[in-house]
Amino acid sequence: MxxxxxxxxxxxxxxxxxxxxxxxxxxDLDAFDANLEDLARRASGRPIRIASKSLRVRALLERALAHPATRGVLAYTLPEALWLVDHGARDVVVAYPTAEAGALRRLSARPDALRAITLMVDESAQADLILAATADLRLGRDRPPLRVALEVDVSYAPLPGVRVGAHRSPVRTPAQAAALAREIQDRPALQLVGMMAYEGQIAGVADAAATPYGAAVRAMKRLSRPDVARRRAAAVAAVREVAELEFVNGGGTGSLESTAAESAVTEVAAGSGLIGPGLFDGFRDFxxxxxxxxxxxxxxxxxxxxxxxxxxxxxxxxxxxxxxxxxxxxxxxxxxxxxxxxxxxxxxxxxxxxxxxxxxxxxxxxxxxxxxxxxxxxxxxxxxxxxxxxxxxxxxxxxxxxxxxx
The missing domain is CATH 2.40.37.20 (D-serine dehydratase-like domain)
Incomplete structure (x- = not known):
């Protein structure tokens, strides 16, 4: 650039x-605000959940959340989420599973935080850890359930042994997603309220280079988009047979248009696009x-x-x-x-x-x-x-x- x-x-x-x-x-606030408007345009009416890891400045989070196109925070740790609730946040999804027993105990002891924060799980061991860390605090207490969301992996695997995308959830199929949803529902202290599926191979990989590598990335993205949409829709449908979902989150700054176009997605995530860091100089479409x-x-x-x-x-x-x-x-x-x-x-x-x-x-x-x-x-x-x-x-x-x- x-x-x-x-x-x-x-x-x-x-x-x-x-x-x-x-x-x-x-x-530069003018650049920040212009980027926010562009994200809203690219999201085509889908609410944008702001990824806090891409800002790590409360005043900028609040500025972004004041825009009518945005909805809530996508936090990166549970202690951060609790801290944001201390400062007025009322809708925080923690994007990554937590194993921090102390933070889970603090969450369980606070009805305001229990109503505001959603935890991420992608296997039953995480749900068991959450319950084990909070069991003694919940005995005899009339408290809201612990809100959880289920993450599904939508990395691209066109051939056996070939995989492109972030190593995130072990849940890849609709059957696996539904099975985990049932396991969560079988734990009365947990409430399944959402799903997440992040297509990092589209949202986070530069594709503008006029090189064979750049051409390969563009081809991968072109093939991956319909695969992501198909698998995400099937997983959401399977989980909705088990539980009512408040939200289905997907995407990132680099994939807002394609993610927002999916009917199974109710909100998209973005944060880096507000700052315009150097890595985005290598993206072609925005x-x-x-x-x-x-x-x-x-x-x-x-x-x-x-x-x-x-x-x-x-x-x-x-x-x-x-x-x-x-x-x-x-x-x-x-x-x-x-x-x-x-x-x-x-x-x-x-x-x-x-x-x-x-x-x-x-x-x-x-x-x-x-x-x-x-x-x-x-x-x-x-x-x-x-x-x-x-x-x-x-x-x-x-x-x-x-x-x-x-």
Missing amino acids: TTRPGIAAIAALLDAEGYRERPIAVL SPRPALHLGVSVVRRPAPGVATVLGGGWVASGPPGPDRLPTIAHPPGLRYAPQEAAGEVQTPVLGPAADRLRVGDTVWLRHAKAGEPAEHALTYLLVAGDPEPALVGAVPTYRGEGALFL
Whole structure:
């Protein structure tokens, strides 16, 4: 992605306002809001559940949830969900199973949280763990049941031994889904209220490259979409024979259109698309605006054509590779030194533009994934106004509020 003039304008604004400390994280609210509107357009009326892991900033979660196209939070841990309920959340689905007995006990002791939070299960052992952790608290208590949702795997397996997608649920067939639903229903302390099926092979894999690999990814997605729709619909129908479902959740930022078009799905999930991280530069069908900018200081000029910034090594999770490195967004004309790349405490950058950098200048990066910078930054500085941005405030990240969930 080419450098947006907005990054240069934001850099000039911070210099004029005297914001000299680095590293710094700056969130462009205009870009965030434009991305939210685009997600709503792409969802075609399906409610969007906001994936909190892609934000990890309460104020941004609340801003997204104020939009009429959104519904509730898709959290990543139970302690996070409990914390969000403490701050007013009333509809939180925990996207991953939990084995945290202490958090389960806290949930069981709180009627408000029991009504607001839905846990995820994909095998009976998880249901047994939930009940074992909360059994003594529930004896003799008139409390709401523990709300649970069932996750079905919709990774793509076109041939024996060939599988594309995230390793998530062991439940793959309608019969398996119905059997687990019956096991949940046989436990009176649990209430099955929802289903989830995430097609990571469509939502999370870049497909724009004009290479044989890019062509293969596009072909995989084209073949996978109808397979996902068919298997998800069959699983939902089988489970609805066992229990009434409040919601069926699917999709992600990269697959909103196709997921929202499925009649079996009642809501879609998205979060990364609000931020527009570097990984989305490689998607063909949509292009979110970069909203989060990370500034690091030049501290060395070790040789002609080389400048070194302090830090910079916030490398994204996932399979190691160049696409997990931060994108060097501004100034243009910089690249990583191949022997160091994005380093833990120093990052050399190369190219003609490096000769124009001086000690104290700022190099601006975009993280490859949306939510992970919030685990490094305590605060996001907020700017708004295009083409001339202005400072409009600052908000703490989860970590800035003293909250750490993973």
